[in-house]
Amino acid sequence: MGTRNNLALLTDLYELTMAQSYFQSRKFESATFSLFIRSYPPNRGYFVSAGLEDVLDFLEDFCFDPGTIDYLHSKRMFTDEFLDFLKGLHFTGEVWAIPEGRLFFKDEPILEITAPIIEAQIVETFIINQINLQTLIATKAARCVHAARGRAVVDFSLRRTHGIDAGMKVARSSYLTGFSGTSNVLAGRRYGIPIVGTMAHSFVSSFERETDAFRSFVLSFPDNSTLLIDTYDPLAGTRKAIEVAREMAARGERLSGVRIDSGDLASLACEVRRILDEAGLVDVKIIGSGGLDEYDLAALSDTNVPYDSYGVGTKMGVSGDAPWFDMAYKLVEHNGRPVLKLSTGKVSLPGRKQLFRFVDGQGRLKKDAIALLNENLPEAEHLLKKVMEKGKAKDPHPNLKEIRECFLEEFNRLDEPTKAIRNPAAYPVELSPRLKQLKEKIEQQVAQTQ
Amino acid sequence: MGTRNNLALLTDLYELTMAQSYFQSRKFESATFSLFIRSYPPNRGYFVSAGLEDVLDFLEDFCFDPGTIDYLHSKRMFTDEFLDFLKGLHFTGEVWAIPEGRLFFKDEPILEITAPIIEAQIVETFIINQINLQTLIATKAARCVHAARGRAVVDFSLRRTHGIDAGMKVARSSYLTGFSGTSNVLAGRRYGIPIVGTMAHSFVSSFERETDAFRSFVLSFPDNSTLLIDTYDPLAGTRKAIEVAREMAARGERLSGVRIDSGDLASLACEVRRILDEAGLVDVKIIGSGGLDEYDLAALSDTNVPYDSYGVGTKMGVSGDAPWFDMAYKLVEHNGRPVLKLSTGKVSLPGRKQLFRFVDGQGRLKKDAIALLNENLPEAEHLLKKVMEKGKAKDPHPNLKEIRECFLEEFNRLDEPTKAIRNPAAYPVELSPRLKQLKEKIEQQVAQTQ
Numbered sequence: 001m002g003t004r005n006n007l008a009l010l011t012d013l014y015e016l017t018m019a020q021s022y023f024q025s026r027k028f029e030s031a032t033f034s035l036f037i038r039s040y041p042p043n044r045g046y047f048v049s050a051g052l053e054d055v056l057d058f059l060e061d062f063c064f065d066p067g068t069i070d071y072l073h074s075k076r077m078f079t080d081e082f083l084d085f086l087k088g089l090h091f092t093g094e095v096w097a098i099p100e101g102r103l104f105f106k107d108e109p110i111l112e113i114t115a116p117i118i119e120a121q122i123v124e125t126f127i128i129n130q131i132n133l134q135t136l137i138a139t140k141a142a143r144c145v146h147a148a149r150g151r152a153v154v155d156f157s158l159r160r161t162h163g164i165d166a167g168m169k170v171a172r173s174s175y176l177t178g179f180s181g182t183s184n185v186l187a188g189r190r191y192g193i194p195i196v197g198t199m200a201h202s203f204v205s206s207f208e209r210e211t212d213a214f215r216s217f218v219l220s221f222p223d224n225s226t227l228l229i230d231t232y233d234p235l236a237g238t239r240k241a242i243e244v245a246r247e248m249a250a251r252g253e254r255l256s257g258v259r260i261d262s263g264d265l266a267s268l269a270c271e272v273r274r275i276l277d278e279a280g281l282v283d284v285k286i287i288g289s290g291g292l293d294e295y296d297l298a299a300l301s302d303t304n305v306p307y308d309s310y311g312v313g314t315k316m317g318v319s320g321d322a323p324w325f326d327m328a329y330k331l332v333e334h335n336g337r338p339v340l341k342l343s344t345g346k347v348s349l350p351g352r353k354q355l356f357r358f359v360d361g362q363g364r365l366k367k368d369a370i371a372l373l374n375e376n377l378p379e380a381e382h383l384l385k386k387v388m389e390k391g392k393a394k395d396p397h398p399n400l401k402e403i404r405e406c407f408l409e410e411f412n413r414l415d416e417p418t419k420a421i422r423n424p425a426a427y428p429v430e431l432s433p434r435l436k437q438l439k440e441k442i443e444q445q446v447a448q449t450q
Numbered sequence: 451m452g453t454r455n456n457l458a459l460l461t462d463l464y465e466l467t468m469a470q471s472y473f474q475s476r477k478f479e480s481a482t483f484s485l486f487i488r489s490y491p492p493n494r495g496y497f498v499s500a501g502l503e504d505v506l507d508f509l510e511d512f513c514f515d516p517g518t519i520d521y522l523h524s525k526r527m528f529t530d531e532f533l534d535f536l537k538g539l540h541f542t543g544e545v546w547a548i549p550e551g552r553l554f555f556k557d558e559p560i561l562e563i564t565a566p567i568i569e570a571q572i573v574e575t576f577i578i579n580q581i582n583l584q585t586l587i588a589t590k591a592a593r594c595v596h597a598a599r600g601r602a603v604v605d606f607s608l609r610r611t612h613g614i615d616a617g618m619k620v621a622r623s624s625y626l627t628g629f630s631g632t633s634n635v636l637a638g639r640r641y642g643i644p645i646v647g648t649m650a651h652s653f654v655s656s657f658e659r660e661t662d663a664f665r666s667f668v669l670s671f672p673d674n675s676t677l678l679i680d681t682y683d684p685l686a687g688t689r690k691a692i693e694v695a696r697e698m699a700a701r702g703e704r705l706s707g708v709r710i711d712s713g714d715l716a717s718l719a720c721e722v723r724r725i726l727d728e729a730g731l732v733d734v735k736i737i738g739s740g741g742l743d744e745y746d747l748a749a750l751s752d753t754n755v756p757y758d759s760y761g762v763g764t765k766m767g768v769s770g771d772a773p774w775f776d777m778a779y780k781l782v783e784h785n786g787r788p789v790l791k792l793s794t795g796k797v798s799l800p801g802r803k804q805l806f807r808f809v810d811g812q813g814r815l816k817k818d819a820i821a822l823l824n825e826n827l828p829e830a831e832h833l834l835k836k837v838m839e840k841g842k843a844k845d846p847h848p849n850l851k852e853i854r855e856c857f858l859e860e861f862n863r864l865d866e867p868t869k870a871i872r873n874p875a876a877y878p879v880e881l882s883p884r885l886k887q888l889k890e891k892i893e894q895q896v897a898q899t900q
Contacts, residue, residue: 009636010617012608013647016635021653021670031656071639077671117656124650128609129617158462159578160774163615167460167579185466186459189521197463200574202781203471205789206481206567210900220471221527232900314774323773324610324764331652339655450660450682 008064009071011125016072019118020082029335031117032352033124035110035131036330041322045424046105046414048142048407049098050173051134055111055127056393062091062123091119095388096373098355099398101138101176101407102383103414105429108370109353109384110135117334124329132327133166134173140294140319141174142411144312147297147421152309154196155182156289157317170317176404177411180309191400198259198287198311204231214244218255222248226257226287229272234260238272242279257285257308265290266305273306287311293320298421340442349435350442356380356432364413371432458514459521461575466522469568470532479785481567482802483574485560485581486780491772495874496555496864498592498857499548500623501584505561505577506843512541512573541569545838546823548805549848551588551626551857552833553864555879558820559803559834560585567784574779582777583616584623590744590769591624592861594762597747597871602759604646605632606739607767620767626854627861630759641850648709648737648761654681664694668705672698676707676737679722684710688722692729707735707758715740716755723756737761743770748871790892799885800892806830806882814863821882 022028037047064072064086072078072086093115098104110131113120144153155174161167171187181194188195199217207213210232218225227244229237238258245255258276260268265288276284288300289311300307314320330348331339338350352373358366358380369377387394417425431439472478487497514522514536522528522536543565548554560581563570594603605624611617621637631644638645649667657663660682668675677694679687688708695705708726710718715738726734738750739761750757764770780798781789788800802823808816808830819827837844867875881889 006636007614009639010608010614011635012606012633013635013638013645014633014649015647017647017671018649018653018667021649021667022656024670025666027656033652068639072635075638075645077674121650121652124652125609129611129613132610133612156462158460159575160582160777161579162583162612162768162773163579163619164457164460165613165615169613183462183464185461185463185522186456188463188525189459189518195463195525197465197467199464199468199471200571202483202571202574202779203468205781206472206477206784208787208899216475217468217471220474221467224527232896236900318612318768318773320773323612323768323770327610329652331655334656337658446682449658450686 006065006068007058007126008062009068010129011122015122015124017077019122020078022118022121023082023085024079028116028118030114031120031331031335032112032114032333033120033329034112034332034348034353035127036107036328037110038107038326038328040106041325043422043424044139044322045418045420045427046103046139047135047325048138048177049102049104049110049135050100050138050176051131051169052097052100052111052387053397054130054134056095056388056397058126058130059091059095059123059388059391060393064089089119090391091115091123092391093119093388094386094390096384097387098383099385099403099406101403103365103410104355104383105368105427107349108355108368108429112332112352112384114352128327128329132325134169136319136323136325137170137173137317138177140316140322141179142177142407143294143421144297144316145178146411146419147294147301148310149301151301151307152180153178153297154309154311155179155184155316156311156313158184160314161317166317172400174316176400176407178404178408183311193400198226199228201228201231201261204228210237211240211243214240215247218244218248218253222251222253224256226259226285227255228259228261230260230262234263234268235271235275238275242276242281245279245281245284255281255284257287259287259289259311261290265292265296266300266303269305269307285309289313291315294421338438338442340439340446349431349439351435351438353384353435355383357383359413364415365410365427367428367430369430369432370435372434372438375432375434377432456515456518457508457576458512459518460579461572465572465574467527469572470528472568472571473532473535474529478566478568480564481570481781481785482562482564482783483570483779484562484782484798484803485577486557486778487560488557488776488778490556491775493872493874494589494772495868495870495877496553496589497585497775498588498627499552499554499560499585500550500588500626501581501619502547502550502561502837503847504580504584506545506838506847508576508580509541509545509573509838509841510843514539539569540841541565541573542841543569543838544836544840546834547837548833549835549853549856551853553815553860554805554833555818555877557799557879558805558818562782562802562834564802578777578779580619582775584619586769586772586775587620587623587767588627590766590772591629592627592857593744593871594747594766595628596861596869597744597751598760599751601751601757602630603628603747604759604761605629605634605766606761606763608634610764611767616767622850624766626850626857628854628858633761643850648676649678651678651681654678660687661690661693664690665697668694668698668703672701672703674706676709676735677705678709678711680710680712684713684718685721685725688725692726692731695729695731695734705731705734707737709737709739709761711740715742715746716750716753719755719757735759739763741765744871788888788892790889790896799881799889801885801888803834803885805833807833809863814865815860815877817878817880819880819882820885822884822888825882825884827882
């Protein structure tokens with residue numbers, strides 16, 4: 001709780017200046033804000049929901065401690081009355097959200113918050129910050145798992161994630177979508193994710209001879225050693241690994257695998273596999289790493305390059321080809337009045353909403369419909385669940401492994417063309433007739449009033 | 451200190467498995483690791499150093515608390531002897547580094563750490579994580595400041611940075627290179643950065659009429675109001691802002707500015723300027739925002755579009771066109787023996803080093819030379835400073851404003867072609883004859899031994 005409290009200031013200043021202006025205008029009415037993604041980045045055809053757990057924790061703990069009030073006072077922008085109001089402020093609202101690990105699509109509400117307008121507005125920055133990052137990475141990681149076609153994929157990204165928080169959230173978001181583990185030990189501890197690792201080139205070069213480095217490592221980890229074979233020459237490195245594997249066999253031990261981290265990963269794997277097989281080491285696994293992303297994994301899968309698993313780092317950990325989503329948090333209802341924004345290219349959907357998913361007889365995803373909250377479309381699942389009421393989470397957080405299984409199960413029911421790594425097919429998302437009517441009506445009203 | 455302690459586990463698992471193997475092989479000799487960037491991303495011709503403060507704090511506090519040891523014990527990978535050793539482990543080494551805010555170039559050592567090999571190895575992940583992010587953002591932000599050609603630029607990125615830590619470090623790194631302020635209130639508090647903000651579209655749409663939203667806001671902030679004019683129609687919005695500005699003038703107040711956040715930012719600014727000027731509001735500033743990066747700013751500068759300042763968000767905050775650097779931390783000397791790595795495309799420079807900068811008679815940057823630590827190239831500045839000795843920082847951290855001034859002063863002395871926003875000219879970096887000789891010698895030795 002201690003460190004969380006201070007996060008009330010992890011916000012854009014304008015949330016606070018708007019809050020003071022709402023306060024001075026005596027605007028305490030209820031408002032609903034809706035979070036959604038306006039467009040797909042290139043080659044994306046779906047999104048994976050992630051980040052809700054942190055948002056709910058943040059909302060439950062939200063408050064301004066005395067130190068934050070002192071700082072705001074020192075800026076001479078805020079009145080004493082408003083700062084007194086902030087001292088007593090907590091989040092008391094209601095949250096509807098798509099659970100973590102569920103698929104969703106462009107324009108669909110991910111989360112809707114209804115609360116007195118100051119509360120609903122002031123939490124915007126943190127909510128976007130966390131949901132954008134975690135959804136971004138979960139989506140990228142899902143693409144990697146899909147492209148690897150059954151081969152294990154592990155997260156090696158910590159050194160190039162954007163800071164500490166990203167390192168933790170990337171480990172969690174990638175595990176959530178089917179990664180087998182992470183190299184991030186702290187994430188292993190905090191989230192209960194399996195931790196994995198091999199050795200670095202520096203370990204090898206700290207020994208005068210590569211073979212001595214291999215020997216030393218397998219003595220320390222006789223049950224689970226993966227030798228990095230490309231510090232100097234990868235084929236010579238493979239032969240040294242075979243030498244060490246034979247020494248292990250003589251002791252009744254078994255070498256787990258070798259890792260290739262540079263060079264032409266496709267042709268090297270084929271050569272290394274051949275050399276290992278000729279030495280009778282058909283059980284020794286080959287792990288590939290070094291700048292891999294889903295495009296590389298798909299190409300390696302297409303030609304059946306004999307990798308058994310992959311370490312995926314930087315390009316997954318920063319979502320290299322699309323490092324942000326066009327995510328927005330928009331006021332959609334104020335004091336019972338549906339509202340929208342008409343800025344060029346940035347139109348939002350008015351009113352409180354529900355999201356419906358239709359499946360076919362085999363359970364395969366057919367289409368979604370965005371509707372108004374009080375609508376009930378028959379034979380469709382309600383995807384927005386009420387997860388917080390009066391500022392308290394309704395249920396304990398779901399277990400991460402359960403979220404992961406739920407994701408994998410639903411992902412399996414999404415058609416391949418929508419999951420394509422390049423140029424995916426559009427998944428059908430409709431607006432309900434009532435939502436469509438409301439949107440047109442409000443657009444006309446706005447055109448007349450403004 | 452409390453939260454920092456746990457960061458010992460914010461590491462790749464292989465740092466710990468290698469540490470156990472070093473420990474069991476009784477390898478406690480001194481080693482030097484060197485941090486550098488192997489290549490420029492597209493359109494980059496220089497880098498800006500940032501992140502050292504966090505690295506020094508991390509090294510000073512480095513230790514495994516009882517909870518971390520318990521977790522490692524539970525993984526059944528580590529021996530009791532090794533875990534006992536970790537319990538007593540602190541960082542006792544020496545650090546040489548380029549100070550924050552200095553320019554540097556491809557292949558140059560940013561930081562060299564000399565310590566018993568386990569200590570120098572085990573801190574790798576955190577060091578790359580922080581220096582990569584902060585250098586990445588400082589470099590991107592410097593490009594934005596340069597492209598804005600004297601117009602103020604402020605950081606609006608918090609909602610789309612990769613998590614909390616990135617939000618804080620982006621605010622600091624962008625201020626360091628000349629940004630005027632940040633919207634991130636917590637960063638304002640922690641780092642003493644000026645905080646800035648206007649209003650959101652949701653504020654405007656929470657009022658039935660745009661004019662009422664403007665009126666309410668200027669009543670709350672009569673000395674400093676910037677009105678967002680594009681919630682509906684930006685030109686109609688400008689006329690409403692003028693109406694409110696005239697009401698303010700009648701009260702002896704003055705409207706500070708208007709903000710445009712969508713549409714064709716170039717043509718809108720020209721029209722808005724004309725409308726404001728015709729109304730006699732020549733002092734009302736125009737702020738541009740909405741998906742801007744240095745390429746957009748350069749284009750707006752080229753045609754003298756009448757913006758007075760810019761809010762720069764997402765694309766700076768994630769370094770959108772280049773979200774990572776090819777940064778490596780390599781063993782360069784072990785037990786007095788210079789070492790290197792020969793993996794395809796990933797060759798490193800052996801030995802402990804010093805970096806020299808040569809300037810011309812006017813103080814303009816002429817060339818750099820990478821040399822061995824004990825070399826002394828006459829008439830050149832030593833860029834690697836000894837910043838930590840026996841695990842303790844040698845000096846208090848420099849003040850952020852001083853780092854900022856130092857950066858702006860040196861940046862001004864770098865030639866324009868190297869600073870070009872597209873296709874920059876290569877800055878000359880040489881290897882000293884002695885370093886070149888050593889590299890060739892070690893390459894031959896490696897070829898013979900391995």
